[in-house]
Amino acid sequence: MVQGNAVVLAGPTRRLRLLRRVANLAPWVLLGFVGAVGVVTYLFPAFIRSPIIAAAVLCVGVALITASSISTMSFYHRVAVCPRCREPFIDTRLTRRPFWCHRRCHHCGYDVTEHHEGDF
Ligand SMILES: [Zn+2]
Numbered sequence: 001m002v003q004g005n006a007v008v009l010a011g012p013t014r015r016l017r018l019l020r021r022v023a024n025l026a027p028w029v030l031l032g033f034v035g036a037v038g039v040v041t042y043l044f045p046a047f048i049r050s051p052i053i054a055a056a057v058l059c060v061g062v063a064l065i066t067a068s069s070i071s072t073m074s075f076y077h078r079v080a081v082c083p084r085c086r087e088p089f090i091d092t093r094l095t096r097r098p099f100w101c102h103r104r105c106h107h108c109g110y111d112v113t114e115h116h117e118g119d120f
Contacts, residue, residue: 076092
């Protein structure tokens with residue numbers, strides 16, 4: 001347990017903050033992307049028929065789905081651990097499906113969004 005050492009906690013906290021940000025934002029970005037593609041397809045039907053544009057849309061969609069599912073599953077399957085207490089960051093007994101990953105550890109209350117000593 002590395003409780004309290006800000007320099008040691010800075011790296012894992014930064015990684016967990018980024019993972020939490022991707023887990024929380026990627027579904028909304030994906031939803032916006034699907035909506036934008038739908039609007040563009042409705043307004044300009046010839047635009048999406050281009051094979052390069054269709055392949056680019058498909059690649060971006062697959063990348064967003066992959067980022068969203070991997071980051072969410074890392075919290076749900078207890079892979080993402082708290083930098084301070086080394087316990088799973090989200091207690092799955094309290095949260096069945098973490099559609100929104102909270103900023104505090106369920107075990108020790110460590111806030112990953114606070115500015116800690118050792119951060120830039
Ligand atoms: Zn913790």
